[in-house]
Amino acid sequence: MPPSTNDVAAAALEELAELVSITGGDPYRARAYEKAARAVAAYPSELQGLDAKALDRVPSVGARIAAKLQELLATGHIGELDELRASVPAGVRSLLAVPGPGPKHARQLHEGPGVSPVPQLVDALSHERLRGLRGWGPTSEARLAAAIRQLQEAGGRLQLGVALELAEQLVAMLRAVPEVSDAAYAGSLRRMCETIGDIDLLAASTAPDAVMAAFARFPLVAEVPALGTTKAMARTTSGVHVDLRVVAPGVYGAALLYFTGSKAHNIHLRRIAQRKGCKLSEYGLERIEDGTIVAARTEAEVYGALGCAFVPPTLREDRGEIEAAAAGALPELVRTDQLRGDLHTHTNLTDGLASLEEMVAAARARHYAYFGVTDHAPLLSMQRMTRDKALAQRAALRRLEKDTPGLRLLHGSELNIQPDGSLDWDDAFLAGFDVLVASVHSAFSLDEDAMTRRLVAAVEHPAVNILGHPTARSIGHRPPIRFDAEAVFTAAARAGTALEINCFPDRLDLNDELGRLALDLGAVFAVSSDAHAIRHLDNLRYGIATAQRAWIPAERVINTWPLDRLERFLDKRDRG
Numbered sequence: 001m002p003p004s005t006n007d008v009a010a011a012a013l014e015e016l017a018e019l020v021s022i023t024g025g026d027p028y029r030a031r032a033y034e035k036a037a038r039a040v041a042a043y044p045s046e047l048q049g050l051d052a053k054a055l056d057r058v059p060s061v062g063a064r065i066a067a068k069l070q071e072l073l074a075t076g077h078i079g080e081l082d083e084l085r086a087s088v089p090a091g092v093r094s095l096l097a098v099p100g101p102g103p104k105h106a107r108q109l110h111e112g113p114g115v116s117p118v119p120q121l122v123d124a125l126s127h128e129r130l131r132g133l134r135g136w137g138p139t140s141e142a143r144l145a146a147a148i149r150q151l152q153e154a155g156g157r158l159q160l161g162v163a164l165e166l167a168e169q170l171v172a173m174l175r176a177v178p179e180v181s182d183a184a185y186a187g188s189l190r191r192m193c194e195t196i197g198d199i200d201l202l203a204a205s206t207a208p209d210a211v212m213a214a215f216a217r218f219p220l221v222a223e224v225p226a227l228g229t230t231k232a233m234a235r236t237t238s239g240v241h242v243d244l245r246v247v248a249p250g251v252y253g254a255a256l257l258y259f260t261g262s263k264a265h266n267i268h269l270r271r272i273a274q275r276k277g278c279k280l281s282e283y284g285l286e287r288i289e290d291g292t293i294v295a296a297r298t299e300a301e302v303y304g305a306l307g308c309a310f311v312p313p314t315l316r317e318d319r320g321e322i323e324a325a326a327a328g329a330l331p332e333l334v335r336t337d338q339l340r341g342d343l344h345t346h347t348n349l350t351d352g353l354a355s356l357e358e359m360v361a362a363a364r365a366r367h368y369a370y371f372g373v374t375d376h377a378p379l380l381s382m383q384r385m386t387r388d389k390a391l392a393q394r395a396a397l398r399r400l401e402k403d404t405p406g407l408r409l410l411h412g413s414e415l416n417i418q419p420d421g422s423l424d425w426d427d428a429f430l431a432g433f434d435v436l437v438a439s440v441h442s443a444f445s446l447d448e449d450a451m452t453r454r455l456v457a458a459v460e461h462p463a464v465n466i467l468g469h470p471t472a473r474s475i476g477h478r479p480p481i482r483f484d485a486e487a488v489f490t491a492a493a494r495a496g497t498a499l500e501i502n503c504f505p506d507r508l509d510l511n512d513e514l515g516r517l518a519l520d521l522g523a524v525f526a527v528s529s530d531a532h533a534i535r536h537l538d539n540l541r542y543g544i545a546t547a548q549r550a551w552i553p554a555e556r557v558i559n560t561w562p563l564d565r566l567e568r569f570l571d572k573r574d575r576g
């Protein structure tokens with residue numbers, strides 16, 4: 001899938017908004033960029049190819065911003081953005097990576113006691129030097145301190161979604177260099193780990209110096225502190241670290257294998273090579289006796305020469321995949337193209353951005369066989385859901401269904417599991433829904449026993465079909481809730497309740513390890529987008545990668561099942 005221009009454009013507008021605020025520009029202009037960024041991100045069709053007039057028709061985009069977008073689409077740059085970037089010191093921008101302070105506070109800190117780099121900020125916090133600033137007190141200090149702690153715990157790692165979009169753009173640029181015969185991203189990103197330390201790129205070429213020169217000139221590359229003949233270390237305009245290696249086409253497979261890792265997977269493979277009298281490196285599998293290269297051109301050849309089946313990158317963690325590959329017993333991992341529908345989505349009846357009609361049209365465009373609309377339930381009080389609204393939505397859904405032959409529309413809701421395990425609405429009303437997701441949205445810090453009872457009660461409820469984002473974590477913001485995973489997953493498997501793999505890149509919940517545990521305990525899964533906008537429907541790839549990392553086959557994913565089988569599963573009473 002090519003990187004979407006809408007996402008690139010939204011990111012550029014978002015950055016404009018931030019930089020306008022930091023530099024003390026017109027707050028209305030910053031706000032306008034921010035609103036436009038959200039609208040562009042949620043816009044249902046590609047901006048690429050739209051003319052100025054069509055761009056002007058995008059909600060929240062006026063003539064001025066339409067011109068900026070046109071500039072971006074035509075040249076890959078926005079002049080104003082480049083200028084602003086140049087005018088803002090790196091220290092202030094690194095502050096923005098901390099979730100606590102917004103642009104305004106970042107600017108205040110920068111202009112105030114000169115504490116913009118994070119280490120200095122930590123020092124200032126500990127000496128209460130921020131107390132003198134207007135609007136700062138113990139509460140904002142505590143919030144900032146917590147934000148910095150979380151940032152440091154995440155080790156400054158990038159979310160998978162952010163890294164993947166950036167890497168796809170860089171790989172596309174590499175492939176466009178005439179001297180490059182092949183290119184890919186490797187490392188933790190190719191293994192689709194939930195967070196990414198840095199982006200590792202690999203290119204095959206017989207003219208590495210030409211590739212290096214082209215790379216250094218990529219518009220996305222801001223600086224190249226180390227540029228060798230076959231190796232470069234660079235930083236992108238968004239501050240992400242990138243490693244590039246250029247190798248001869250004849251050893252591309254061996255290099256890709258090596259730089260994909262994981263390190264533990266590589267070490268295990270090298271042990272197998274040694275037992276066969278060989279040496280495995282990024283230059284190939286070499287027979288020690290006479291120095292001949294046994295395999296190097298493709299990864300499959302190298303695995304084959306080691307007596308293993310090809311191991312999908314998402315499994316390469318040395319968690320038993322090499323033994324399985326040697327025994328010809330690798331699992332058949334679930335794939336995105338096997339998904340027949342989505343079972344957790346929101347509309348603008350609650351906190352989604354798109355209308356029911358727009359979401360259904362998007363489901364139809366994706367050729368789904370079924371689509372669950374699961375807006376929030378009343379106990380999440382800020383969403384103002386009521387019985388009447390739910391019933392009206394159901395009626396609208398039934399009407400829409402008449403116009404969408406081949407697409408079954410499931411009326412659902414995302415319920416809120418209360419601390420005692422109880423849910424929104426009464427059982428009679430719950431029985432009227434086609435699909436019910438139940439999630440924890442409050443009281444995240446219950447003790448482990450109480451949390452376990454809470455989740456077991458929810459999965460055992462006869463109306464609940466799916467436990468939504470089971471650990472409620474938000475990567476880099478909120479830790480997972482604590483519960484006895486074995487007890488909850490066993491109860492879910494027995495009760496016929498699926499466990500969600502939520503596909504939002506900052507959730508990925510269940511994660512790979514818990515998913516694997518649940519698989520072993522006999523659970524089934526729903527890989528769901530939890531879309532709050534049409535574009536989010538395409539996040540399924542992140543959840544599928546997570547499911548693969550958990551070794552989950554399609555058979556165990558309920559939204560790969562044909563409609564009749566899914567409906568039998570959803571109607572718990574039917575199953576007795």
Ligand code: DGT
Nearest residue numbers: 187188196197198200258259260261262263266267
């Ligand atoms: P990250 O960047 O922290 O998310 O994780 P990776 O896995 O991308 O690690 P990185 O960028 O340090 O290195 C990329 C790959 O290169 C890694 O997955 C395996 C390979 N590699 C790096 N250092 C070593 C090493 O010392 N030994 C072996 N066998 N492989 C290595």
Ligand code: CA
Nearest residue numbers: 187188198200
């Ligand atoms: Ca890496």
Ligand code: CA
Nearest residue numbers: 198199200243
């Ligand atoms: Ca690296």
Ligand code: ZN
Nearest residue numbers: 414439468469
């Ligand atoms: Zn939720």
